Amino acid sequence: MLKIGLTGGIASGKSVVATRLSGLGAVLVDADALARDVVEPGTPGLASVVEAFGAEMLDGDGRLDRARLGSVVFGNPSQLAVLNGIVHPLVRQAAAGIIAAAPAGAIVVQDIPLLVETGQGSGFHLVLVVDAPDDVRIARMLEHRGMTADEARSRMAAQASREARLAAADVVLDNSGSLADVTAQVDRLWAERLVPFARNLRRSVRAVRAGMAVLSVPQQDWAAQAARLGARIQAAAPDDILAVDHIGSTAVPGLAAKDVIDLQVTVSDLNAADRIAPLLAAAGFPAVPGVGFDTPKPTDPDPAQWQKRFHANADPGRPANVHVRAAGSSGWRYALLFRDWLRNDPQAAALYEDHKRALTGQFAGSKGTHAYAEAKEPWFTDVAWPRMDGWAARTGWAPPSYAS
Template sequence: MLKVGLTGGIAAGKSLVARRLSERGAVLVDADVLAREVVEPGTDGLAAIAAAFGPQVINDDGGLDRAALGAIVFGDQAKREQLNAIVHPLVRARSAQLVAEAGPGSIVVQDIPLLVETGQGAGFHLVLVVDAPEETRVRRMVDLRGMTPEDARSRIAAQATAEQRRAAADVVLDNVSSAGDLLAAVDRLWDERLVPFAENLQAERAAPRDGGPQLVDPDPQWRHQARRLAARIAAADSRVLGVAHVGSTSVPGLPAKDVIDLQVSVATLADADGIAANLAAAGFPRWPGQWRDSPKPSCPDPAAWEKRMHCNADPGRAANVHVRVQGSPGWCYALGFRDWLRAEAPVAAEYLAEKRRLAELHAGDRSIGRYAKDKDEWFTDTAEPRLQEWIRGSGWRPEEAAAF
């Protein structure tokens, strides 16, 4: 199943998006509804809240006095965290139960107001954020909920910032115009991304890619996208020793194909094969066939360059996932070449010139196969000897290389 985490700031329009996704066929798991369910009279959750915050948060009917509890926690971060520590584990357990009951081909949308604050993004195939300018949200809370502007801003300040939510988002829906525009954006997302993603997941296939090499301008979002994908991969299997952003999108300022390359470190090739099913379930199915990098003069043994290749099932974010044994020649080369380009701007410019030459040469191709083959020749004949010289002169060590 495709698991989507839905979140957004208060009064941003998240509930409208959730309803539309449910209408289109999603299985909706609403954390707000569950948060009420787990603190109903007679539950362990309500008993824990009363013990923590006192009998004044229980009304005469034996239920939770939400206004009294809100007055205690919204202005006090420590007390808010104490409340979250009680409620969130109960909500997560109930959510997990509902998700487990959904069918294997389902699109499950979990509506979680504090998804970013509680760091749950890696548990979803996609995180969808609904956003709106702060002034718009304040006006909605004043006009529609009867809040004072001061109370509205206090509620906003108690949540993650817009910047934090956007950094965690795979998709941002900006609710800045009409409800009709927002619903139309949800429909496009459902038809063009969520449904194909769910179908690819169920079939354990990568999202199709057609066409020859096309370089685009560097995108500052590549770094954030790589981190989100890496977090999902790292959470997929304990045999993943680490995940690093490599390839051209990892070099700031360098034009590249709009494909995120990630290197997954494992202890053995047996582990690389062993994690394949869990990577596929996380959204990264195996690319057919056995793969190995082109041997380089510093290590001519072809077997030493063996790896496993996965790609993203998400049609909205192309990614290559190279699973390599930690410390192997290919593993070291991917990190070293990246750091060489980062450290030496003239080398990065030379590499860009070669990529542009080859992209133009293969502009009419229906795939990137010949482009990649020609680029491998440049790596082996031109770049690799100079890279080894840079490594010797700089003292660079692969085990000290940053992941991002």
């Protein structure tokens, strides 16, 4: 199943988006609703709240007086932590039951107000953030919730900052406009990204990539995107993955590149690579058959040193390649050295960019990127290899080592 984390600050309009996704066919897990359910009269959750905060938190009917409890915990981090420690595990348990009952291939949307605060982003295939400027959210709270401006700001201050939520987002839905505007965004996302992503996951295939090799101007958020993808990969097999590194052109600040994130997953050996393949596929990175070797370089012609396993993203909205290599192998070392050489030698980066631009012009009429990729290989061997090897010798560069 495709697991989507949905979040947004108070009064951002997250519930509107959740309702629309549910209407389109998603299985909705509403953390707010579950948080109410787990403290209903007679539940262990309510008993724990009364034990921690006192019987005065109950109204005349024996139900939780939410307004009174809110006045105690909001603005008081220690008290809020106590409440979260009671409610959050119960909500997660209830959510797990709903998810387990979802049909195979479902798109499951978990509506979690504190997704960023609780660091749950790596547990989802995508994180959707519903966003609106702070002044718009304050105005909504004043108009629709009867709050004062100070109360609204206090509620916002108790949550993650807008900047932190945006940094955690794979998709940002702008809800500063009309209901029709945000609904249209959700509908496009559903049809163009979520449904194909779920289908690719079910079939365990990479997303289709159309078009020719086209260089993009450097994107400031490539590193942040790579970090989010890497965290998901690491979380998929923490016992076997030694490291996940951003490699390739998008890992070099200022370098024009195809808009494809390349990641290197370091494992102890290729047996571990094969063992984690199903876990990577479930996390959204299925194996791509027929790609098992890098091109050997003259100083180490042993093909065994250049073996790898290759995976690619099933998400049509974010092309990504995942190279799974054994720690210490020549292919593993080359990928890290090449990246660090380009990062630290502006002339080398310029030389590589010029070479790529020449090839994109040469293969402008070709379909796909295979011919472009093949044409780059001699440059890696004849030009890059001796220069970067010399740079490593001069600077004392060495790859990381991992304790056995």
